[in-house]
Amino acid sequence: TEAGETIRATLFPGDGIGPEIAESVKQVFNVAGVPIEWEEHYVGTEVDPRTESFLTWESLESVRRNKVGLKGPMATPIGKGHRSLNLTLRKELGLYANVRPCNSLPGYKTRYDDVNLVTIRENTEGEYSGLEHQVVRGVVESLKIITRQASLRVAEYAFHYAKTNGRERVSAIHKANIMRKTDGLFLKCCREVAEKYPEITYEEVIIDNCCMTLVKNPGTFDVLVMPNLYGDIISDLCAGLIGGLGLTPSCNIGEGGICLAEAVHGSAPDISGKNLANPTALMLSAVMMLRHLQFNDQADRIHNAILQTIAEGKYRTADLGGKSSTSDYTKVVCDHI
Amino acid sequence: TEAGETIRATLFPGDGIGPEIAESVKQVFNVAGVPIEWEEHYVGTEVDPRTESFLTWESLESVRRNKVGLKGPMATPIGKGHRSLNLTLRKELGLYANVRPCNSLPGYKTRYDDVNLVTIRENTEGEYSGLEHQVVRGVVESLKIITRQASLRVAEYAFHYAKTNGRERVSAIHKANIMRKTDGLFLKCCREVAEKYPEITYEEVIIDNCCMTLVKNPGTFDVLVMPNLYGDIISDLCAGLIGGLGLTPSCNIGEGGICLAEAVHGSAPDISGKNLANPTALMLSAVMMLRHLQFNDQADRIHNAILQTIAEGKYRTADLGGKSSTSDYTKVVCDHI
Ligand SMILES: CC(C)[C@H](C(=O)O)[C@@H](O)C(=O)O
Ligand SMILES: CC(C)[C@H](C(=O)O)[C@@H](O)C(=O)O
Numbered sequence: 083t084e085a086g087e088t089i090r091a092t093l094f095p096g097d098g099i100g101p102e103i104a105e106s107v108k109q110v111f112n113v114a115g116v117p118i119e120w121e122e123h124y125v126g127t128e129v130d131p132r133t134e135s136f137l138t139w140e141s142l143e144s145v146r147r148n149k150v151g152l153k154g155p156m157a158t159p160i161g162k163g164h165r166s167l168n169l170t171l172r173k174e175l176g177l178y179a180n181v182r183p184c185n186s187l188p189g190y191k192t193r194y195d196d197v198n199l200v201t202i203r204e205n206t207e208g209e210y211s212g213l214e215h216q217v218v219r220g221v222v223e224s225l226k227i228i229t230r231q232a233s234l235r236v237a238e239y240a241f242h243y244a245k246t247n248g249r250e251r252v253s254a255i256h257k258a259n260i261m262r263k264t265d266g267l268f269l270k271c272c273r274e275v276a277e278k279y280p281e282i283t284y285e286e287v288i289i290d291n292c293c294m295t296l297v298k299n300p301g302t303f304d305v306l307v308m309p310n311l312y313g314d315i316i317s318d319l320c321a322g323l324i325g326g327l328g329l330t331p332s333c334n335i336g337e338g339g340i341c342l343a344e345a346v347h348g349s350a351p352d353i354s355g356k357n358l359a360n361p362t363a364l365m366l367s368a369v370m371m372l373r374h375l376q377f378n379d380q381a382d383r384i385h386n387a388i389l390q391t392i393a394e395g396k397y398r399t400a401d402l403g404g405k406s407s408t409s410d411y412t413k414v415v416c417d418h419i
Numbered sequence: 420t421e422a423g424e425t426i427r428a429t430l431f432p433g434d435g436i437g438p439e440i441a442e443s444v445k446q447v448f449n450v451a452g453v454p455i456e457w458e459e460h461y462v463g464t465e466v467d468p469r470t471e472s473f474l475t476w477e478s479l480e481s482v483r484r485n486k487v488g489l490k491g492p493m494a495t496p497i498g499k500g501h502r503s504l505n506l507t508l509r510k511e512l513g514l515y516a517n518v519r520p521c522n523s524l525p526g527y528k529t530r531y532d533d534v535n536l537v538t539i540r541e542n543t544e545g546e547y548s549g550l551e552h553q554v555v556r557g558v559v560e561s562l563k564i565i566t567r568q569a570s571l572r573v574a575e576y577a578f579h580y581a582k583t584n585g586r587e588r589v590s591a592i593h594k595a596n597i598m599r600k601t602d603g604l605f606l607k608c609c610r611e612v613a614e615k616y617p618e619i620t621y622e623e624v625i626i627d628n629c630c631m632t633l634v635k636n637p638g639t640f641d642v643l644v645m646p647n648l649y650g651d652i653i654s655d656l657c658a659g660l661i662g663g664l665g666l667t668p669s670c671n672i673g674e675g676g677i678c679l680a681e682a683v684h685g686s687a688p689d690i691s692g693k694n695l696a697n698p699t700a701l702m703l704s705a706v707m708m709l710r711h712l713q714f715n716d717q718a719d720r721i722h723n724a725i726l727q728t729i730a731e732g733k734y735r736t737a738d739l740g741g742k743s744s745t746s747d748y749t750k751v752v753c754d755h756i
Binding site: 192217226230264315316325 | 529530531546547551552553554556557558559560561562563564565566567568594597598599600601603604626627628630631632633634635648651652653654655656658659660662663664
């Protein structure tokens with residue numbers, strides 16, 4: 083990105099509290115002078131046959147064109163004849179890696195103060211194949227699919243991430259002692275990629291043992307890479323260590339270099355429209371997007387302002403035990419930029 | 420069990436530290452006057468064709484006959500042409516539920532002091548079907564099988580356990596938002612059983628959210644019931660909350676009323692034979708076996724003696740940061756009985 087250039091990025095404010103927290107991001111971006119022009123897309127009110135979901139075709143085209151975007155929470159409407167919004171996005175945009183840096187926040191006390199790890203989740207296959215059927219009455223089966231292509235792709239991303247982010251170790255999480263062929267293939271791919279990164283330590287950790295170690299001593303982990311379901315579980319477990327999904331940024335890496343940053347918490351309809359939501363996860367996700375665009379200066383300033391605001395502890399939203407409104411908290415972050 | 424009667428029980432001391440910690444159990448049972456006569460069985464030195472594993476046919480027959488047993492750690496020898504020892508036991512004895520009470524130990528400090536829950540894991544099917552194959556080069560699949568029969572059986576056990584152990588709530592852990600048919604069937608079975616226990620509160624919790632809540636606030640859970648792999652993961656996570664597998668008892672419920680209590684930690688070959696192992700998990704598992712036999716008086720006395728020894732903190736094995744040998748620690752427990 084050249085100096086002075088304006089970047090177009092897609093914004094999905096999402097549902098519930100989404101629009102409010104997206105507004106917070108716009109404000110901090112303005113104050114930090116981020117040269118981004120948003121293309122805003124809302125979830126549609128009817129199923130778009132081209133996406134088989136409430137997502138509009140235009141919104142997906144916008145991400146494909148801009149290759150960068152930010153997404154708030156999206157609750158899939160209940161009913162038949164359409165696909166989940168989140169799963170459709172992953173599928174249609176080939177979002178193959180979900181990346182979640184997970185760091186203890188100075189000043190926000192949990193039972194852990196030593197978390198500094200990154201989970202990298204394969205995001206397209208595994209237990210999420212959607213292939214299930216009843217064999218005979220009372221016996222159902224579900225297919226977990228592991229491919230060499232998707233495993234190599236996410237492993238490559240994990241090692242590349244480790245190298246370019248000054249990380250020292252990649253742990254592949256698996257249950258290959260039981261699922262020898264599927265998780266075995268995943269490990270084989272990780273080992274192949276590991277050979278190309280001799281400067282990064284590579285290890286393999288069985289998922290049950292990984293979860294036990296995470297709750298005892300999360301400081302022992304650095305970068306974790308894993309198949310879809312393990313990633314779903316472990317990334318939320320890790321979020322819990324630092325205080326929950328309201329504090330955890332995430333970003334999805336997709337085919338053709340797409341980066342779709344995303345707050346992974348829910349849309350909290352109970353507090354929506356009340357100026358009570360915590361915009362931190364979306365703001366931190368937006369920071370990940372800025373780093374992807376190499377707007378490092380703005381990313382650092384916004385990131386530090388958020389950390390400072392939380393560390394000071396005076397302005398916090400209700401989910402963190404504080405009394406601030408979304409807009410007051412956002413204003414303090416803006417003041418700190 | 421009538422007064423004065425002697426019960427025959429099978430004992431698998433297991434490998435590595437197994438025989439040492441089994442010796443500790445024998446000592447505390449002697450001191451507490453438990454009327455049990457052990458039938459001791461070791462893992463064989465060659466594959467028994469009738470079990471397709473290093474387990475002898477006679478040892479399985481012993482458990483089938485006695486219907487009650489205690490098992491130390493067993494490391495499956497590496498090589499082909501035989502089955503895993505643990506999986507063979509589960510399969511051959513129809514050990515359909517793995518039960519693990521998980522309680523913070525007074526005086527043994529971890530990051531949590533409010534853990535008081537029980538995990539009940541379906542132990543025979545799910546992701547452990549062993550059915551995997553390569554579809555085409557680079558594409559492998561694994562079958563997860565959920566049956567109505569096994570799901571009802573473990574759900575029945577969980578609700579029965581809750582009721583007979585003064586527990587108030589059963590949470591079924593699942594990922595039915597993704598695996599609608601398999602985990603959906605599991606939930607359907609849990610709901611059916613729940614209807615028969617109106618006095619027990621029933622809830623359903625998605626596994627990622629469950630793990631996040633467990634690390635933030637484990638006190639919110641009571642009894643958790645779940646399919647095989649989730650149980651594998653969550654039971655070890657919970658063990659981590661209270662200090663690890665060296666402190667966590669477990670017991671397997673099998674077809675025809677079998678109860679095989681089991682220490683689920685490893686065989687720790689590095690310290691085996693050195694009088695350094697921690698016998699706590701095996702002793703607490705033996706207590707579960709005693710409760711199953713309704714030797715409640717002896718169970719209480721042994722249980723309290725273990726808790727007291729750990730709470731006093733003076734005699735602890737090295738894994739808990741202490742300096743006691745296995746035999747010294749065991750002696751103190753015996754003194755407290
Ligand atoms: C909502 C659900 C389908 C989703 C998942 O399981 O991937 C969520 O848990 C997540 O992690 O983004
Ligand atoms: C050793 C392994 C096969 C086993 C399992 O996955 O069930 C272990 O982790 C357990 O929980 O008993």
